[in-house]
Amino acid sequence: MSVTFARGFEAAGVACGLKNSGNKDFALVVNRGPIQLGAAVFTTNRCQANPILWSKEVIRDSRVAAIALNSGGANCYTGPQGFQTTHATAETVAEQLGISSSDVLICSTGLIGEQLDRSKLLNGVTAAISELSSTGGEDASLAIMTTDSVPKRAARESVSGWRVGGMAKGAGMLAPGLATMLVVITTDAELTAQELDQALRAATRVSFDRLDSDGCMSTNDQVTLMASGASLLKAEYAEFEMLLTEVCKELALKLLDDAEGSSHNIHIQVLGAQSEPDAVEVGRAIARNNLFKAAIYGNDPNWGRILAAIGTTAAVFDPYNIDVSINGVLVSSHGQPAADRSEIDLAGRRVDIQVNLNSGTEEATIVTNDLTHEYVEENSAYSS
Amino acid sequence: MSVTFARGFEAAGVACGLKNSGNKDFALVVNRGPIQLGAAVFTTNRCQANPILWSKEVIRDSRVAAIALNSGGANCYTGPQGFQTTHATAETVAEQLGISSSDVLICSTGLIGEQLDRSKLLNGVTAAISELSSTGGEDASLAIMTTDSVPKRAARESVSGWRVGGMAKGAGMLAPGLATMLVVITTDAELTAQELDQALRAATRVSFDRLDSDGCMSTNDQVTLMASGASLLKAEYAEFEMLLTEVCKELALKLLDDAEGSSHNIHIQVLGAQSEPDAVEVGRAIARNNLFKAAIYGNDPNWGRILAAIGTTAAVFDPYNIDVSINGVLVSSHGQPAADRSEIDLAGRRVDIQVNLNSGTEEATIVTNDLTHEYVEENSAYSS
Numbered sequence: 001m002s003v004t005f006a007r008g009f010e011a012a013g014v015a016c017g018l019k020n021s022g023n024k025d026f027a028l029v030v031n032r033g034p035i036q037l038g039a040a041v042f043t044t045n046r047c048q049a050n051p052i053l054w055s056k057e058v059i060r061d062s063r064v065a066a067i068a069l070n071s072g073g074a075n076c077y078t079g080p081q082g083f084q085t086t087h088a089t090a091e092t093v094a095e096q097l098g099i100s101s102s103d104v105l106i107c108s109t110g111l112i113g114e115q116l117d118r119s120k121l122l123n124g125v126t127a128a129i130s131e132l133s134s135t136g137g138e139d140a141s142l143a144i145m146t147t148d149s150v151p152k153r154a155a156r157e158s159v160s161g162w163r164v165g166g167m168a169k170g171a172g173m174l175a176p177g178l179a180t181m182l183v184v185i186t187t188d189a190e191l192t193a194q195e196l197d198q199a200l201r202a203a204t205r206v207s208f209d210r211l212d213s214d215g216c217m218s219t220n221d222q223v224t225l226m227a228s229g230a231s232l233l234k235a236e237y238a239e240f241e242m243l244l245t246e247v248c249k250e251l252a253l254k255l256l257d258d259a260e261g262s263s264h265n266i267h268i269q270v271l272g273a274q275s276e277p278d279a280v281e282v283g284r285a286i287a288r289n290n291l292f293k294a295a296i297y298g299n300d301p302n303w304g305r306i307l308a309a310i311g312t313t314a315a316v317f318d319p320y321n322i323d324v325s326i327n328g329v330l331v332s333s334h335g336q337p338a339a340d341r342s343e344i345d346l347a348g349r350r351v352d353i354q355v356n357l358n359s360g361t362e363e364a365t366i367v368t369n370d371l372t373h374e375y376v377e378e379n380s381a382y383s384s
Numbered sequence: 385m386s387v388t389f390a391r392g393f394e395a396a397g398v399a400c401g402l403k404n405s406g407n408k409d410f411a412l413v414v415n416r417g418p419i420q421l422g423a424a425v426f427t428t429n430r431c432q433a434n435p436i437l438w439s440k441e442v443i444r445d446s447r448v449a450a451i452a453l454n455s456g457g458a459n460c461y462t463g464p465q466g467f468q469t470t471h472a473t474a475e476t477v478a479e480q481l482g483i484s485s486s487d488v489l490i491c492s493t494g495l496i497g498e499q500l501d502r503s504k505l506l507n508g509v510t511a512a513i514s515e516l517s518s519t520g521g522e523d524a525s526l527a528i529m530t531t532d533s534v535p536k537r538a539a540r541e542s543v544s545g546w547r548v549g550g551m552a553k554g555a556g557m558l559a560p561g562l563a564t565m566l567v568v569i570t571t572d573a574e575l576t577a578q579e580l581d582q583a584l585r586a587a588t589r590v591s592f593d594r595l596d597s598d599g600c601m602s603t604n605d606q607v608t609l610m611a612s613g614a615s616l617l618k619a620e621y622a623e624f625e626m627l628l629t630e631v632c633k634e635l636a637l638k639l640l641d642d643a644e645g646s647s648h649n650i651h652i653q654v655l656g657a658q659s660e661p662d663a664v665e666v667g668r669a670i671a672r673n674n675l676f677k678a679a680i681y682g683n684d685p686n687w688g689r690i691l692a693a694i695g696t697t698a699a700v701f702d703p704y705n706i707d708v709s710i711n712g713v714l715v716s717s718h719g720q721p722a723a724d725r726s727e728i729d730l731a732g733r734r735v736d737i738q739v740n741l742n743s744g745t746e747e748a749t750i751v752t753n754d755l756t757h758e759y760v761e762e763n764s765a766y767s768s
Contacts, residue, residue: 047695047703077691079704079720112688113721216675217696219688290674290755291600291763298764304496304603307461311431312601319431320463336463337497371674373757379675380682 002137005155005165006186008230011136013143016124018072024143026124035229038064039197043221049076051106062193065103073110141167154250162189162231168251183223189235207248215288261375274360278315283366293371299346323356386521389539389549390572392614395520397527400508402456408527410508419613422448423581427605433460435490446577449487457494525551538634546573546615552635567607573619591632599672645759658744662699667750677755683730707740
């Protein structure tokens with residue numbers, strides 16, 4: 001499955017020695033056409049890794065023939081030497097495949113501020129090209145893993161027969177030392193570059209952008225969509241956006257589920273907002289509140305921390321007309337306690353928070369994890 | 385010392401049964417004049433506790449004759465019944481002291497969403513009034529403690545002889561279940577209401593407002609300054625602002641030092657900013673980054689996380705011309721690594737981060753704590 005579920009793509013995942021463990025650490029996905037289009041969204045962090053700087057140039061003309069991804073190093077804050085490493089990787093892929101380096105996207109993940117071993121990486125390119133296959137998607141999804149305990153893959157097929165497949169790694173607590181999310185999604189449907197870009201932005205806006213595991217924005221995040229047209233089927237745009245969104249949501253939830261340090265998945269649904277950005281702002285404020293996240297870890301329905309977090313936002317609401325429910329139990333309404341907190345059962349992994357701002361009809365759901373001993377442990381000694 | 389170091393003030397701290405432990409939980413500070421002026425700053429959280437709603441009305445005319453503070457309950461999201469409890473406390477203080485309830489400030493700290501036991505609280509008023517004394521400042525500073533391990537007090541005397549004294553409790557990690565900071569500062573200098581307000585805002589802006597232990601804003605924060613004029617000495621404004629700022633900074637650092645869950649005090653100095661708000665924004669982004677805070681806990685100089693945090697801000701800078709030092713070791717400059725991270729020693733409690741944005745001459749220092757196992761532990765089961 002993964003990125004080779006869609007026809008027209010070949011992939012490989014190899015070990016080139018960037019990871020001390022000897023595990024697979026270099027992935028390559030190649031689009032054999034007949035069309036070679038792509039779209040991508042990038043981290044909005046202003047301190048960006050070299051592969052981000054490179055890929056932003058590559059995506060300008062919407063032509064993408066291949067994407068190379070390495071784990072074992074972020075290649076961020078590594079200066080001109082680091083940029084040359086990214087450039088050399090793209091050049092080597094291009095030369096060996098007979099394509100242009102300006103059609104090769106690059107992604108990296110790992111520690112910031114350490115140079116990648118360029119010769120190991122370029123040997124990885126050669127090894128991956130020799131192993132390219134139309135069933136290589138699984139190997140590729142393994143090669144981008146860092147502290148992920150399982151590879152994340154998703155796939156959908158339309159009624160008419162075109163396909164969408166994807167792979168993902170990391171994200172905040174899920175890969176806590178890295179805080180980096182890399183996603184590659186492929187399709188064999190026929191779509192225009194403009195349709196691909198529009199669909200990717202629409203799908204990520206309600207999936208990966210609503211996943212906020214630990215509030216820490218990466219320097220390396222990249223979500224890429226590539227289209228081969230190999231099904232020779234023209235996709236109806238609305239249907240494509242829907243299936244793409246399903247794939248993105250499935251991958252996002254798999255990232256959340258594999259949060260190694262976490263013990264709860266927390267779904268924060270904000271209703272009754274005057275605008276969707278208001279709902280997102282309120283949900284994100286709750287998702288980033290350490291006191292709230294630690295309380296959930298302790299199965300403690302300390303709902304005052306939810307209201308204290310809501311009160312830090314600029315969203316439209318009357319502070320004394322907000323309804324808060326935890327796992328279906330209304331705990332506060334009209335600025336007062338409602339049901340007793342002892343009625344709430346937080347034993348399960350999934351926790352549902354529902355906040356009604358009573359100020360409109362817009363809504364959004366942010367998903368996050370709890371703040372645990374294991375999160376602190378995994379993040380307290382990553383680079384040393 | 386504490387709030388009765390300044391002449392003209394009496395104080396008391398008693399146990400009225402709000403805390404299950406039986407420890408002191410009600411404090412009263414009374415201004416015997418000859419002048420009875422006050423100024424206060426409040427949490428900017430929009431979800432505010434009942435004592436905040438009350439005290440904001442009291443402070444309007446700058447006349448303050450007394451302040452009553454309880455631990456053992458925040459009286460927040462407790463509705464009309466909770467507001468009546470605050471009102472009744474002020475009325476009882478006023479009646480028994482022969483003053484107006486509109487000159488009585490109220491502060492509360494503890495769990496959100498639980499009603500205070502009003503009869504216990506009012507008995508506390510009577511007991512405190514019977515124990516009022518000009519040496520009661522220490523008892524008062526004990527009565528506002530929650531999970532603080534030591535009371536926090538500070539005092540200064542001017543060359544000409546007027547005095548400033550203060551007490552503080554809590555703040556984020558320091559009182560993790562409560563996330564509440566209450567501060568009372570007294571002076572026997574003669575000052576106008578406008579001077580008191582101006583000096584308090586200037587002093588808190590560079591002290592308590594720069595303390596960001598866990599990024600969680602309280603519903604109950606209140607910093608109050610009261611002047612009695614009992615020294616019969618007119619303070620020179622600049623000298624008063626200076627000594628008041630010293631008292632505020634000393635209390636803020638004592639809050640930081642007593643962070644029960646913490647193992648490091650982290651001073652984040654941001655230099656070379658185009659504006660002071662830019663410097664504060666960058667410092668705060670670093671102070672709120674869980675990955676950075678967990679790394680410091682593990683004595684891991686993972687400086688990439690500092691840059692990743694800086695990159696989330698809107699401050700003016702060139703991302704590839706930022707200097708980052710940890711404990712005096714320059715680790716990144718011009719978008720590249722500088723000294724090897726192994727040169728950094730993070731064994732001590734104090735950690736100094738210096739960031740130069742190379743974009744101007746403004747600066748600010750934010751102080752914070754690390755993210756530790758103990759922080760998670762203390763916050764995972766507070767209300768249950």
